[in-house]
Amino acid sequence: MIVEEVMSRDVITLSPQDKIESALKLLNEHHIRHIPITDEEDQVVGIVSDRDIRDAAPSILAAEQNLDILESPLQSIMSSPVITAHPLDFIEDIASLFYDYEIACVPVTHANKLIGVVTEKDILYTLIQVTGIREQSSQIEIRVPNKIGTLPKIAQIISDRNTNISSVFLYPSKEDQSERVIVLRVQTMNPMPIIDELKKQGYHVIWPNLPGMSE
Structure with a gap:
């Protein structure tokens, strides 16, 4: 912008x-x-x-x-x-x-x-507008290796569940500078199916990380 x-x-x-x-x-x-x-x-x-x-x-x-x-x-x-x-x-x-x-x-x-x-x-x-925070949406944060092609693969997982992405941000991981944290805001109030599939495919979802949720 x-x-x-x-x-x-x-x-x-x-x-x-x-x-x-x-x-x-x-x-x-x-x-x-x-x-x-x-x-x-x-x-x-x-x-x-x-x-x-x-x-x-x-x-x-x-x-x-x-x-x-x-x-x-x-x-x-x-x-x-x-x-x-x-x-x-x-x-x-x-x-x-x-x-x-x-x-x-x-x-x-x-x-x-x-x-x-x-x-x-x-x-x-x-x-505030760019983040899409005023839309009905959910935030997902994923720690990933800083490798080419990672973001499109994650976007495909979300697309396969007929969910739009409102915004995407990336920042260096504090734990490991060779990794990035992808912050996604997705247009659903129930992100659990997406989170479950991300974890199934080996991605490290760091948010949401609620009690009882499997790593």
């Missing part, structure tokens, strides 16, 4: 010369946490977050304190330069940016002009 499929296109912006007070008002009115700062050509020159404002004026909600700070221009507190994304970037790359740089919002630009923003919330919601 790419950024343009999940980004918000209706973006509220301000200029570097606008006051901190204006940003605070917009953040509260629209229940947002970030405002891209753009120049007259719609190019991103900075970004301001609710945390930036709190850091600049930690007692702005106290009676009549720091009012002079609210009159300062946003260019005095905005973060710059800004990490941006392209609409054709993959969302997992953006998630990596959030983690590596400890940020929660990335403006999306095309031809150097702002066209949207993508936030941590957008990425989290997309992950």
Whole structure:
């Protein structure tokens, strides 16, 4: 999935010369946490977050304190330069940016002009969709050798039982780096026939592993 499929296109912006007070008002009115700062050509020159404002004026909600700070221009507190994304970037790359740089919002630009923003919330919601967790389904986790052709064989077992796969994830096994854990979400509320067949064919099902279930 790419950024343009999940980004918000209706973006509220301000200029570097606008006051901190204006940003605070917009953040509260629209229940947002970030405002891209753009120049007259719609190019991103900075970004301001609710945390930036709190850091600049930690007692702005106290009676009549720091009012002079609210009159300062946003260019005095905005973060710059800004990490941006392209609409054709993959969302997992953006998630990596959030983690590596400890940020929660990335403006999306095309031809150097702002066209949207993508936030941590957008990425989290997309992950929920990708996993298929909101569908009626069951999760199965299988530890397998990291060998070519393993996944198609497992998929065939599931297909033979007239069951669709909602999502597939793989990650390295903590027990053995030469193995992988395949996480499947299958469209059935009774995965036991599939689990029994997987075990019959020698696969190590690690979830579900309920009391009374045979290895």
